[in-house]
Every structure is written in structure tokens, then in C-alpha cells.
Amino acid sequence: MLLTALLVLSLSRCFATNYFQPEQIHLSYGASIYDIVVTWTTYSDCKSTVEYGIDEYERPLKAHGSTTKFIDGGPERRVMYIHRVLLNNLTSSSKYFYHCGSDLGWSALFWFTTPPKDESKWSPHLAIYGDMGNENAQSLARLQDEVQRNIYDAIIHVGDFAYDMDSDNARVGDEFMRQIETVAAYVPYMTCPGNHEQTYNFSNYRARFSMPGDTEGLWYSFDMGPIHFVALSTEVYYNFNYGMKQLVKQYYWLEEDLKRASEPDNRKKHPWIITYGHRPMYCSNNDFDDCRQHSTFVRSGIPFLKWFGLEEMFHRYGVDLSIWAHEHSYERLWPVYDYRVLNGSISQPYQNPKATVHIITGSAGCSERTDPFTPIKPEWSAFRNSDYGYTKVKAWNDTHLYLEQVSDDQDGKVIDSIWLVRERHEAFDNLDHLD
Numbered sequence: 001m002l003l004t005a006l007l008v009l010s011l012s013r014c015f016a017t018n019y020f021q022p023e024q025i026h027l028s029y030g031a032s033i034y035d036i037v038v039t040w041t042t043y044s045d046c047k048s049t050v051e052y053g054i055d056e057y058e059r060p061l062k063a064h065g066s067t068t069k070f071i072d073g074g075p076e077r078r079v080m081y082i083h084r085v086l087l088n089n090l091t092s093s094s095k096y097f098y099h100c101g102s103d104l105g106w107s108a109l110f111w112f113t114t115p116p117k118d119e120s121k122w123s124p125h126l127a128i129y130g131d132m133g134n135e136n137a138q139s140l141a142r143l144q145d146e147v148q149r150n151i152y153d154a155i156i157h158v159g160d161f162a163y164d165m166d167s168d169n170a171r172v173g174d175e176f177m178r179q180i181e182t183v184a185a186y187v188p189y190m191t192c193p194g195n196h197e198q199t200y201n202f203s204n205y206r207a208r209f210s211m212p213g214d215t216e217g218l219w220y221s222f223d224m225g226p227i228h229f230v231a232l233s234t235e236v237y238y239n240f241n242y243g244m245k246q247l248v249k250q251y252y253w254l255e256e257d258l259k260r261a262s263e264p265d266n267r268k269k270h271p272w273i274i275t276y277g278h279r280p281m282y283c284s285n286n287d288f289d290d291c292r293q294h295s296t297f298v299r300s301g302i303p304f305l306k307w308f309g310l311e312e313m314f315h316r317y318g319v320d321l322s323i324w325a326h327e328h329s330y331e332r333l334w335p336v337y338d339y340r341v342l343n344g345s346i347s348q349p350y351q352n353p354k355a356t357v358h359i360i361t362g363s364a365g366c367s368e369r370t371d372p373f374t375p376i377k378p379e380w381s382a383f384r385n386s387d388y389g390y391t392k393v394k395a396w397n398d399t400h401l402y403l404e405q406v407s408d409d410q411d412g413k414v415i416d417s418i419w420l421v422r423e424r425h426e427a428f429d430n431l432d433h434l435d
Ligand SMILES: *[C@@H]1O[C@H](CO)[C@@H](O)[C@H](O)[C@H]1NC(C)=O
Pocket: 089
């Protein structure tokens, strides 16, 4: 009896400690777009290796990385091992094949392509959305098809991933990461945190993604051809459970980052400054979210004191485009600053606009369904739609950026598009004096 129990125990332990098979494989940019970080999960501790190369069958290159033990905060204290390997010194304009894992188990074979050597002549193309979810991930099928036809250079997921990553002792997070592998193992999948990631101080988000910089992916920036992307955590404005330190840190980091990006040499190389963060400054949805308030925390700063608001800073550094999610719908604004519409001209509002353009794109799916709008469209709102869908952005060159909205409800129909044109990417506050 005791012997059988011991035998069963040792056998089960033996099996329980043998989950070496890599899963949830996904890519992100490292310090530059010529550096790729491969991240994956196993349930047992093992080494982290990527074998890769330009030849599909040879893969002569080998890179080793780190293995981090992650313990979910739920009652089961589930343990997983997160593997991270940096592939640097990649050759431009190349298709690489790779698999990852260790001698105890390898992943399927995946591929990714690198940008051309001359970034300035490159027109990066991205898919951008928020609020997708594990259940009801409406946009995923179309994105899988498009990514595997190699039309995108990267994907940006603007917060609210799995609903929620920590649910069911983080099994929902595992399931979500498995389902996005079909896109994220082929193109960098860049992220920022949303409100659905807040449990246990965003630990599932921080553990599972590998964004550039040293803030565990909460905020960071990267250059991609003519674009300087800035990722922000809007949650620092709403989640004081974890203190206000993060809010202050991000604010001063952002100011430094925008200052550097605006130095003439840098702005010349990467003229488009595009920010993304989860909760919008403006929205006209029919709900009680903060973006319905006149003085949104993100826009105007913390209540009463009005400290750390971002709209004024975006204006001062001439941020071209701000992308948000959280509202489960799509909304495009006229160029707007402090509720004032500042069109380029009446007939060409997006040609040399006099303020940042905001887009809210949070309708890629999720169990909470889509959000309707107020009956009357405010003056600053240009286009609104509650179909499931996602946004495509292509920076054609230094002056022309194309943006379109795809509807999944309407079989991939493009329901909205604009050309954003800026001949000079400069601070907007200088322009105010011209009026
Ligand atoms: C980068 O790759 C080139 C050519 O593939 C090689 O000559 C060079 O030594 C590599 N540099 C580093 C730092 O690995």
C-alpha cells in the first residue's frame, strides 16, 4: 500500500517535471529593429536556445538566452519558465527560419523577415488594435491569414489581451499566448498594458512579453523606419494600488524621450512620432469610462492638481498620431487640442494638421462585445463605428502616412481611411502663434 503510493508519487513527479516542449512562441524588437527577441514558455526548467539561419533546412546560427521562473499570483501558484533569446546582428532584407527550445524539445519551424538596410527608404506596414481576448477574438483569423502572407512588418496590441491573463490561475494567459503564436511567431508583437492586466501588479504581462527598455514593457520607445513609436502605460493614471511612483517615473521618462526624438537629427531620421496607450484622452462612447469626462486623467493630469497630463506635452513635441483602445469600437478624431478642432484646412483637415490626431481602435474582439456611441457625435469626432475590426497603418515616407480601418463584421471591408500628411514635423505650439 505504502509502496504503491510511493511509486505513484514518484512516477507522477517524474511526468510532472517533464514539460520541456516550447509553446507560446512570440517575437519582439530588441534594442533596434535589426535585433529580434524570441520569447516562449515551458513548464519545466530547461535551457533557452534558438537555432536559425537564412536557409530553411540548415540553420547554422545558434543563440543562447535566459530562463526565468515565473510564479503566477493565483491560489495554485502555477509555475512556468519564460525563455528569452536575443538574435542580434541580423542581416537586412532577409528571411530567417528558426526554431527554439533546447535539446529536450524543439518548437515548430517559424520564419521572420528583417527590414532593409536603408531604413529611410522603408515604408513599414503595421496592424494595430486593442482588446482582443482569448474568447471571441474576432480579428484573429484575418490577421493570421495576412501575417502569414507576409504583408505586415509588425503588430501592435494596445492593451487588454486575454480577459484576463491571470484568470483560472493564468491558464487563460497561456491559452491566449498559444493562440497569438500564429501571428506573433512571425512578426514582432509589440504591446502596452491595459486595465485587464493589472492583477498582481501586471505580473503576467511583465513576465510574458519582452519589450525594449528597462521597465518590463510598461513604457518604452523604438524606431521603425520613419516612425518613432512610444508605448505608454495609461494604467499608471488609474491604478494607484501600486503607488504613484510609476506615474511620475513614466512622465519624466516620456519628456526625455520626446525631447531626444525631437532633436533635429533624430526627427529628420524618424519624423513620425506615434504614441500608443490603452485608455484614450477622448471618446464619445455611450458609457461611463473616463474618456467621457472633460478632464480625462491621461489628458489633463490627476484630478484637481492637474499634474502629469499628457495632451499638452504631445502638443509641445508635435506628436503626429496617438493610438488608443479600451473602448470596444473605432473612432477617428479631427486634429484636436484641448477640445479645439485644429484642421490643416477645412477641405484638407489632415494635411498639415495643427494638432495631434487621435484614433481609438479597441474592437478586435473579446468577451465584452463592442461598445455603442452617444446619439450625437461631438464636433471633434470625425468617424465612429462599432464593428469588430482593426487598424492598418503604413508610413509611406517622411510626409505621407496612410491609415485604414478594417471591419470583421463586413468580411474585411475597409470602412474608413485617411492620408495624414505633414510636410514639417514640428511642435504644434509654435503653430498656434501663426493663427
Ligand atoms: C555580424 O555578422 C557579420 C557577418 O555575418 C560578421 O562578420 C560579424 O563578425 C558579426 N558581428 C558580431 C558582433 O557578431
